Amino acid sequence: MSEIDWTDQLADREADVTVSAPEMIGRGFMTYERYEVSLRRDGEPPLLQRRDVLRASRVAAVIPIDLARDAVVLIRQFRLPAHLATGRGDMVEVVAGRVEADEAAVDAARRECIEEIGIAPDRLVELYSVLATPGFTDEQIIFFAGFVDSTVVPPRGGVADEDEDTQPFVVPIDAALAALASGEIANALLYSALQWLALNRGALQNVFNRAA
Structure with a gap:
């Protein structure tokens, strides 16, 4: 029996x-x-639908990595929808923010790092992109690895005129990955970034060398 090639079946189209x-x-x-x-599907009569969409556009998300110290920089930030959903609105997250209309995603990634953790990455590498909630919003999240020196991260971040308040903190990669199994974190961007880190931890130096 020949092996089935699932490539086309498993691809969005x-x-x-x-x-x-x-x-x-x-x-x-x-x-x-x-x-x-x-x-329309396979010659069947058209399926008529009415759909409401929140137009959110693109987001740049960054997992800031300190190779020298085997650590990552995360942030803590209050999210009202999380508070309404679970009562735990003081969330642990990765750096993330909207890409402006006239802005490249990599430039937004750098800007968001400066705003949310107080430092710019030495290098940025684009990793992958996802649609976080495609049944509701067109928000596309583009993930980057950002390579940083975590010793210069300040205790507070955020942009005052945007009413933003972020609290950066540095954590060993081992501790961050252990949080995946703890059930204590719920932010989807953080989960996705940490899962990428778990899969690619051994190749981080190679990823760093790919950076511009």
């Missing part, structure tokens, strides 16, 4: 779909829109 112009539902920090969708 374009849909045979017609999407209406958006209807504005609301606008605040982000835009909330409604669409009428006609989805």
Whole structure:
């Protein structure tokens, strides 16, 4: 029996779909829109759907790594939706923030590091991207490894005119990876970044050497 090649089956692909112009539902920090969708599959009658989408655009996320000290820099930040969902809104996170319309993702990654942990990475390497909640928002998160000297991280970060308050802290990689199994962290970006780190820890020097 021949081995099955699952490559195409396991890949995201374009849909045979017609999407209406958006209807504005609301606008605040982000835009909330409604669409009428006609989805076609394998000659069947079109499936008509109505879908609401929070237009959030792109986000740059960074896991700051100190190779010399085998450590990572994480942040603590209050998140109201997490507080409403679980009562634990004072979350542990990686650096992350929106990519501006006229900005490259790598430039946003550097800027967010300066804003949230108080230092710029010596090098940045783009790793992968994900759609965190594709059933609700178009937010695309682009992950980077940022290589830093953790000894110069200040005790506070954040941009005052954005009402942002972040508390950076340095933790050994072993301790960060152990947190994956503890059930005490819930931020999806942090989980994703730490899982990447667990898979690639042995090759971090090679990743560093790829950096521009």
